[in-house]
Amino acid sequence: MSRKMLIDGELSSSNDDGVQYDFDLFVIGGGSGGVRASRFSAGFGAKVAICELPFHPISSELLGGFGGTCVIRGCVPKKILVYGATYGGELQDARNYGWEVNEKVDFNWKKLLQKKTQEIVRLNEIYKRMLTNSGVKSFEGEGRITGPHEVEVTQIDGTKLSFSAKHILIATGSRAQRPPIPGQELGITSDEALSLDEMPKRAVILGGGYIAVEFASIWRGMGATVDLFFRKERPLRGFDDEMRTVVTRNLEGRGINLHPGKNLKELIKTDDGIKVLTDDGEELMADVVLFATGRIPNSKRLNLGAVGVQLDAAGAVKVDEYSRTNIPSIWAIGDVTNRINLTPVALMEGTCFSKTAFGGQPSKPDYSDVPCAVFSIPPLSVVGLSEQEAVEQAKGDILVFNSTFNPMKNTISGRQEKSVMKLVVDAETDKVLGAAMCGPDAPEIIQGIAIALKCGATKAQFDSTVGIHPSAAEEFVTMRSVTRRVAGALKLKTNL
């Protein structure tokens, strides 16, 4: 048994079965999910501790920081760079609106990066303060599980602390991985991409997921040459096919060189930068090669095997619908469980966990109609089913409403980029099963639509809503004619 600790002179919390623990809950990982679960559990009266690695913009086995991926190496810094890059297009658009913008416009990457770092440091502090204010005890160091109720924290100076807890929550998130190709150490992941000292003039990106297209948009918007390699025909596998085509067209339209169906074979360091060899024998020179080839759950160094917590083949912690692992006192939420890897989903899982474990209200996170956004330029946002998913699951017909239009701003700016919106509707029930948009403000527009979908709104209810004129969003309530009717895959074939 590990040494019991008394925190701040308080008495240990006692338990129903008489066993005394240092804490009711010990959370490993202070990212979105972990912080949420800690605060809410504390709100329910639990005595909570949380441990997190020391702060650093680039994560490793020994570095992290309160706030986690979202705040330090994900959503927030990414969106800041997207904002920065969007001005590139805005400057072009301004000209036809009468603005004489001097040809010599300078973009200072260092300044933006410095301000970005300032902002994430500020947020990191806010997260720490929130925990303190909620009465959660924070530790800096690496957490390991040494028993169903035992956690060991290795602090920066190497000293180890051991605690007992009634419940342990694993919220250690995930980390970018690199492909095993020669010279992979010359490439970077999204962590480094958000903290580069210099703006790359020539960027090569490998990957077809949202991270890949977001960084392609960021660097291109700032004026770099960008080459994007991905294995499929189009990027963003899993999204609606039609919307993938729209994103593909927009990336190309904004000047990104796309290399569909291609992979990188080798990276070689030269005086002029990194020589990139592709699998079809092409050679490119790059200042930066970004691997956006997926992320792996941070489950390796937690000692889970010894405790008997089951992992899936990808290394994700297996949990039930309440986020409980196979060890009843150990739970896991967020990216480390590899369910839907989004900040708001981790928040939802964290909240449900707290309610279940400490609020006396067993709550399952609800994964239906989770909206999400890809912050490409312009962005894509979706909620509900893609057309393909809807057709796959349908017993009847699916109605697809599509609106492709030139956003009003482009009528004068002259930008050749259409916005596309889509509603996927069950023909029989009239229920809207999916909504998608690619175009400026898409994520802001989809949020409200997501409520309607979540509550099973019908196309008739969309139609009965008056539009806001002139907006892009009004298209969602003014789609009158069906673009196509598709028979569901499960529809009974009759012999008539």
Add this chain to the structure above:
Amino acid sequence: MAASIGAQKVSFSSSTLHSLCRQIPNSLAPRSLPAISSPILIKPLKYNSHGRGFFNPYHCFTVRAESSNGAEPRHFDFDLFTIGAGSGGVRASRFAANYGASVAICELPFATISSDSTGGVGGTCVLRGCVPKKLFVYSSKHSHDFEESCGFGWKYESDPKHDWGTMMANKNAELQRLTGIYKNTLKNAGVTLIEGRGKIVDPHTVDVDGKVYTARHILISVGGRPFIPDIPGSEYVIDSDMALDLPSKPKKIAIVGGGYIAVEFAGIFNGLMSEVHIFIRQKKLLRGFDEEIRDFLAEQMSLKGIELHTEESPQAVIKAPDGSLSLKTNKGTVDGFSHVMFATGRKPNTKNLGLEAVGVKMAEGGAIEVDEYSRTTVPSIWAVGDVTDRVNLTPVALMEGGAFAKSVFGNEPTKPNYSAIPSAVFSQPPIGQVGLTEEQAVREYGDIDVFTANFRPLKATLSGLPDRIVMKLIVCAKTNKVIGLHICGEDAAEIVQGFAVAVKAGLTKADFDATVGIHPTAAEELVTMRNPTRKIRKSPPAEVGYHPDHWQMTKSNYLKKK
């Protein structure tokens, strides 16, 4: 009756005629004949006007009733004659034509400034309202973007300068394109477009500059026009029509009025770097809007350098020898304006339409009185859009036009539904709203919970500008329904639309909470508001349910008072 006198009575049933008509080559089809001045021999009724098509519970009106002397139904040049080709008129005409009606529409010749003799296909929205206004908002907002971008590492060797002429030329080119598109839309729908001023002669006859047309139904959709009070020097004053077509940038402009037009133009001129002063009679801008939003917008506008003069009524505009203008108010005189703009309300265009003679009843302000189906006191005459001064918004005119066509020609009696109409003010920052204000909600429901968020968006933390966003949900304490939603801040108009679907569908706060956020957005704030900012409890009036029409009346009255 003039044109109908020589018409032959045709004894085919309308369905026979319909198929007959289909066999006639398009070029010979009666509808493609040039404007009708001589009687047409075969006038196919593409919808069956006998016994159906008329539903109105109040005026049991049928074609038969009209020819009450027992004669065969009389002949008309058109099933529908629409006066005014703005949003509502064009929508109604196209939809009516789609239902098979023969339709004509008349509109004044195109000009950027409206008058008794000028207008243009597309109407206020396209030519003198929503569209050019929003284009100017885009243009003016770039100055804010430049400022913002500096916080994101962008640097300009010299400050970007704005060339007024380029913006104007591009705006006018776009308006020409749009008016062309509207004309094409009408043409493609088979609607006959007649240029000129329409005047109603009798319940079935319209005179357009001396030519006379008969129609089974007449639709008035002539819209409204800016109104400038008659004070000394009012001849020096510009209105919103002119403000959208100025030859050069105002150096220093006084905007009189506190409605949405005033605040929108204040934002536009401020963004284009004019010195802007607003003069309002009240203590606050935007009467009728949520109080918190009104305060917030005023604060944001003043942070951008717009000077707000409250409780000042204009008394005179004086032109100095150097050409500059002074505005004299009850509190004093402010000098040195290059322009004085009045955004002091709009009036329905009901003068010289022949309405009094034909017996169409109008309200005091000149708005045409209509029933819930947009029918006037004369059963064959209908009216939609701003001329009826209900809720004066383009999408509402579209809704009214669509409902009118459905009711009259689609055989589906349809009332426009005025509940939970979302709207936006394209001020800078913009406002988006749907449902009740907090004040209305308290009056109507008594017990409400108010959730608010007032935060600095991610963009502003980097740009260092004082931009903020305020968001507000108003929830009925008894039913948990979200009955009001208000946003002031970047992208407010785009954000509100989706939420409007949810509010219109009567969704609850719990439904909002069950929805996962999209991170990082501003909009996610609206689904993550956990604790009410305040709970307002009054002893509620007995059994107040949710009466969509009730609140519409409230809102409509607000608009009317403006």
